[in-house]
Amino acid sequence: MTATILVVEDELAIQELIALNLKKAGHLVLCAETAEQAVKMSNSVLPDLVLLDWMLPDMSGLEFARKLRREERTKDIPIIMLTARTQESDKISGLDAGADDYITKPFSPRELLARIKAVLRRRLPEMSDEVIEIGGLKLDPVTHRVYAQANDNNIKPEKLLLGPTEFRLLHFLMTYAERVHSRTQLLNRIWGDHVFIEDRTVDVHIRRLRKSLESVGKEHLVQTVRGTGYRFSVEKSEESVE
Amino acid sequence: MTATILVVEDELAIQELIALNLKKAGHLVLCAETAEQAVKMSNSVLPDLVLLDWMLPDMSGLEFARKLRREERTKDIPIIMLTARTQESDKISGLDAGADDYITKPFSPRELLARIKAVLRRRLPEMSDEVIEIGGLKLDPVTHRVYAQANDNNIKPEKLLLGPTEFRLLHFLMTYAERVHSRTQLLNRIWGDHVFIEDRTVDVHIRRLRKSLESVGKEHLVQTVRGTGYRFSVEKSEESVE
DNA sequence: ATAATGCGTTACATATTTATGACGGTATGA
DNA sequence: TCATACCGTCATAAATATGTAACGCATTAT
Structure with missing residues (x-):
C-alpha cells in the first residue's frame, strides 16, 4: 500500500497536514503549491496518485487535471480533487475532467486515506495490499510472503523465497493474471518509467522467478x-501430454 | 477501553450530554467551556483524547488544536472536532488543524462513541496496556518489562533488558506481528512524524534490539x-522444508 | 534446408542494501 | 558534578540483488 502521492495545494497549512497524514500511512509524498511546480515534479518522478486542489493560483486544478489526462505518460494516474465547495456542479465538472474521486473540505484524515485506498485499489490494484491467491499460490503484500500449497493435495504450504524484484514481478503478474505483458510493459510498471534497461533483463528475472517456483513445483x-x-496463468499453455 | 477524555464545549447542555454518555461508557471525563480552561486542565491531567468544539468563545477550536499539536507533551493526543451543521463548510478552512476525525452536530451518542473508539484504536493501538505474548516473548506495557520463555522448555522465564527506544520498537513490532514495516513507517510511528532522523538509524536500533534478544535466543x-x-515474525524466514 | 529471430540459461562484475562496531553528544540520576 | 545510559551518525564490512553479455537451442520465416 506504499504509493508515491503528489499533493497539489496552495494553502501550506493544509498541504502540510495532508502530507503528514499520508507519510504516517506509509506513502511517499511530493508537494507542490502551483500547477507549474506540479508539472515539473511529475516530470521527474511519476506519482502513483495526485491529490489536487480545486483552486490553484496559476492554473485551475481542473485544467491541470486535463493536462495530466492528455499526456501519455500521466494519463493513467488517478486523480482525487479537493474542493471547498459542496455544490453539485463542481462535482460534475470535476469528474468530467477525469478525476477519479473528489473530497470536499473539511475532511478527516481517515476519510482521505479511505478514498485514496479505494482509488488505488480501483486504478492500481497491484498497489493495494490485498492477499492474492491463484493457482495454489498465495501472495501476501502485507507480510511480504508467498506460500505454495503443496500439489499433492494436503499438508503444509511451503514458503517461497524471492528477491525484491522477483516479488514485485510475481505480484504484478498475479494481479493481472491471464493477461500477457510485453517486456517493455513489465519494465515500465515494475521497474519504473524512467529507467533505461535492456528488455532481455526481464528474461533473467523471469528465470529467477521460475527457479524459485520450481522449488515448489509451480513453474x-x-x-x-x-x-x-x-x-x-493457471491453465497449462501448450505441452499437454506427458 | 477506559480513556481520559477532555471535552471542550461552551454549550453546557451539549457538554453535559456528551459527558454523560462518555461516563456511561466507562471513560473518565474532564470538561472545559473555554480554550483557556482547557489548556489549564490539560496541563494538570494529560487526556488521552480531546473532543473539541469548533467554535469557542475565547479562542477558536482550530487555534486550540494547533496549540495542542505544537507542544511536545500534547502533540500526540488524538482530537475529534465537533462542528455545527449550520456552519458554512467552506468557512472551515481545510482540515481541522490535525484533527483525527470530526463530527457534525447533531450526532447520536452511539456515533460519538464509535468514533472515539475508532480513533483511540487507530491512534494508539500499541498504547493499549495489554500484555502481548508472541513467539515465546511476553511484553508487558504496564510494568515496561519483557520476558522470554526459555527455549529448552520449562525453566524460568528470563527478563530482558531493553533501552526505551528498543522497548517501543519491540512493542510496535509485536503489536503488528508478521507485518513488514519500512524504516520510514517505523520512524513515523515510533519516533514521531516531525523528526528528521536518518532511515539508517532504524538499522542501529534493530541491531540493539536483536543483541538483547540474542541473550535469550530469540533474535x-x-x-x-x-x-x-x-x-x-514467529515463522522462520529461512528455508522451510527439507 | 538455411537463415533469422526469439528465448532460456549461466556466469560475472557492479551496485545496492544491511549489519556492525565505534564515537561524540546529551540526558538522566545519584 | 560525575557517572551511566541512550541516542543518532558514520565508516566499513558483509550480504545479496541487479543488469549484461554470451552462448546454445527452438521456432519461424525465406
Missing part, C-alpha cells in the same frame, strides 16, 4: 507467449 | 525483509 504458472511477452 | 523473531523493511 508452469509463469508462461512465455512467444513474440509477445509473459503471462501468469 | 530470529526480528527479521529483515530486504528492500522493504523489518518484521516481527
Whole structure:
C-alpha cells in the first residue's frame, strides 16, 4: 500500500497536514503549491496518485487535471480533487475532467486515506495490499510472503523465497493474471518509467522467478507467449501430454 | 477501553450530554467551556483524547488544536472536532488543524462513541496496556518489562533488558506481528512524524534490539525483509522444508 | 534446408542494501 | 558534578540483488 502521492495545494497549512497524514500511512509524498511546480515534479518522478486542489493560483486544478489526462505518460494516474465547495456542479465538472474521486473540505484524515485506498485499489490494484491467491499460490503484500500449497493435495504450504524484484514481478503478474505483458510493459510498471534497461533483463528475472517456483513445483504458472511477452496463468499453455 | 477524555464545549447542555454518555461508557471525563480552561486542565491531567468544539468563545477550536499539536507533551493526543451543521463548510478552512476525525452536530451518542473508539484504536493501538505474548516473548506495557520463555522448555522465564527506544520498537513490532514495516513507517510511528532522523538509524536500533534478544535466543523473531523493511515474525524466514 | 529471430540459461562484475562496531553528544540520576 | 545510559551518525564490512553479455537451442520465416 506504499504509493508515491503528489499533493497539489496552495494553502501550506493544509498541504502540510495532508502530507503528514499520508507519510504516517506509509506513502511517499511530493508537494507542490502551483500547477507549474506540479508539472515539473511529475516530470521527474511519476506519482502513483495526485491529490489536487480545486483552486490553484496559476492554473485551475481542473485544467491541470486535463493536462495530466492528455499526456501519455500521466494519463493513467488517478486523480482525487479537493474542493471547498459542496455544490453539485463542481462535482460534475470535476469528474468530467477525469478525476477519479473528489473530497470536499473539511475532511478527516481517515476519510482521505479511505478514498485514496479505494482509488488505488480501483486504478492500481497491484498497489493495494490485498492477499492474492491463484493457482495454489498465495501472495501476501502485507507480510511480504508467498506460500505454495503443496500439489499433492494436503499438508503444509511451503514458503517461497524471492528477491525484491522477483516479488514485485510475481505480484504484478498475479494481479493481472491471464493477461500477457510485453517486456517493455513489465519494465515500465515494475521497474519504473524512467529507467533505461535492456528488455532481455526481464528474461533473467523471469528465470529467477521460475527457479524459485520450481522449488515448489509451480513453474508452469509463469508462461512465455512467444513474440509477445509473459503471462501468469493457471491453465497449462501448450505441452499437454506427458 | 477506559480513556481520559477532555471535552471542550461552551454549550453546557451539549457538554453535559456528551459527558454523560462518555461516563456511561466507562471513560473518565474532564470538561472545559473555554480554550483557556482547557489548556489549564490539560496541563494538570494529560487526556488521552480531546473532543473539541469548533467554535469557542475565547479562542477558536482550530487555534486550540494547533496549540495542542505544537507542544511536545500534547502533540500526540488524538482530537475529534465537533462542528455545527449550520456552519458554512467552506468557512472551515481545510482540515481541522490535525484533527483525527470530526463530527457534525447533531450526532447520536452511539456515533460519538464509535468514533472515539475508532480513533483511540487507530491512534494508539500499541498504547493499549495489554500484555502481548508472541513467539515465546511476553511484553508487558504496564510494568515496561519483557520476558522470554526459555527455549529448552520449562525453566524460568528470563527478563530482558531493553533501552526505551528498543522497548517501543519491540512493542510496535509485536503489536503488528508478521507485518513488514519500512524504516520510514517505523520512524513515523515510533519516533514521531516531525523528526528528521536518518532511515539508517532504524538499522542501529534493530541491531540493539536483536543483541538483547540474542541473550535469550530469540533474535530470529526480528527479521529483515530486504528492500522493504523489518518484521516481527514467529515463522522462520529461512528455508522451510527439507 | 538455411537463415533469422526469439528465448532460456549461466556466469560475472557492479551496485545496492544491511549489519556492525565505534564515537561524540546529551540526558538522566545519584 | 560525575557517572551511566541512550541516542543518532558514520565508516566499513558483509550480504545479496541487479543488469549484461554470451552462448546454445527452438521456432519461424525465406
